[in-house]
Amino acid sequence: MGYPGYPPGGPYPPRPSPWPWILGTLVVVAALAVGVIAAGIFVVTQRDKNTEAATVPPPSAQTIAATNAPPEAAVDPQAAAFATLRARADSDRPFVSANLSERWVPQISAKRTGLVAPDVDGRVVTWTNTEILAQHQRLRQQYPGTRLIWSDEWNTFDLRGWWVTLAGATFAEPDSANAWCDAMAISADECFAKLVSNSRGPAGTTKYR
Template identity: 40%
Template sequence: MNQRTSRLAVLATAVVIGAAGFAGCATGPVDRRALCTGFDELGKDLMSANGIFDNAVFSSAGDLADLADRYQGGGLSADASALDRISDADETDNFELERATSETAKVCGHPLGIGTTSYAETGGGSTRANGGYGSYGGYGYPDPTTSAAAPYTQPYTEPPTSSPPTATSAGDETSAQTTLQQQVDTDRAQVEALADKWVPQLSSKNYGLVADGTTYDHRAIWADFTTTRQSYPSALLLWSGDYTSYTKGDFWVTVANTSFPTGAAANEWCVAEHLDADHCFAKLVSHSHGPKGSTLPR
C-alpha cells in the first residue's frame, strides 16, 4: 500500500484519501477471527465517521483487503479487490463499502457497521442480540468454529429453499431478526427471477424507522411483512443490500411476486389493487442498475 497525504473533504456521504494500513505487510493465511476483527474495525471507523471519512476508513479498508485476500476459507477475492481499490481511492461512500464487503459480511455474520462478530466455540456465529446475523446471518453458511479437525475449511452450503419461517418463530427481537433473514433466504430464488424487471414494491422498513405511528424494530418489521402476506400470499422479502438498485443497503423490502416490462405498468398494478402511492410503487430490482432511475413514484 502507498502512503498518502491526509486531507479531509465532506461529500454526500464521504470521503478523504487514506494512509494504507499495515496488514498488507503480513503474509500467510488468516482465520475467521483475524478476518472479522478487521471487518469490525472497518465498521467501527465507518460508524464513527458521521459522513466525513478520514484516513482511518481508508486505512482499515486496505487492512481488510489484505485479510480477505489471505482468508484461508477462500471465496473473498472479489471483496479483497474492491476494498483494495477503495483504499487507493480519493473518496468512497457507505454504499460502496457495503458492496465491497458483501461476502465478508456473510462470513462474519453481520452487515458492515451493524453489530459485532461473535467467536463462540460451538453453535456459533454472531448473535442477533448484538446486531449480528446469527449462524452467519441465516445465509446458510456453516460456522467454521464448530469443527475441531478443520475449523475453517468446511464447504459452504446453499441457502434454504423450503420450510419458510412462520410468525410464531419471531416472538422476540433476536428470533425476529433471524426469521427475517431466513425469509430472505427462502424467497431469494424467486426474487432473483424478478431481477432487472419492474415490480410493485409494497413495503420497505429498517430498524429504527418511524412510519405510520410505529417505531420499527425487527418484530414490527416481521409483523409488517406477515400482514402484507395476508393480503398478498405470494409477496416476497428481500434485503436491499443484495441489490445495487437501492440507495441504502439496510432495508427489509417486500415486493409483489409479479413483474412488468415498465415502471408505469407496475404502477398500474398498484392502482388496480387500490393501494395508495405510499404503500405501492414501481421498483427495478437489479444487481447491475444503480439507484438512479430505478424507482418510479406514483
C-alpha cells in the same frame, strides 16, 4: 347340695349371674384381637414402604444436573424476529433472482428498525423487527407471490438496512406496476414501481406514483 348357713330346702339366695364374667372376658379378648390386627397392619405397611424404597433407583447424575440446571435464558423477541426475516430473505432470494429481478415490480413495503412511520392502521410507530415481520407476513398472505429482500444485497438500492417487500407481479415498464398499486388501493407512500437488479445501479430504477 344346699347353701351353708341356710336350712335344708331353702329359701336360698339367687345364684350370681355368669354374664358379667363372660362379657368381661369377651371385651378383653376383643381388645387383644384389635391390638394384634393393628400391629399386623403396621408391620405390613412398614414392610411395603421398605420394599418400595428399595425398588426406587437413586437419581442419576443426569437427573441431578437437570434438576439443578439454571432456567433457560428468555428468548429476545427482536433477535428472533430478525433471524426469521433473515431466513425468509435467504429463502426468497433464488425466486427473486429467477422471476422478479430485471423487471418492474410493485414495491409494497420498505421498513427498517428505528423508522418512525405510520402502520397499517395509520398510527405513527417506531418500527422494530417484530413489527416489520408481522407486516411482511400479513402482506405475504394478502398478495400471493410476495417476496422479501434485504436492500444491502441488491445494487439498485442506495439505502442500506431496509427490509423490502415485493409483490409477485412483474411488468415491462413502471407505469403498469404503479397501475397495479392503484388497483390494489395501496397508498402511494407504500407502493410504487421498482426495478430490482444486480447488473445496474440505483439510477432510473424507481418510479413513484
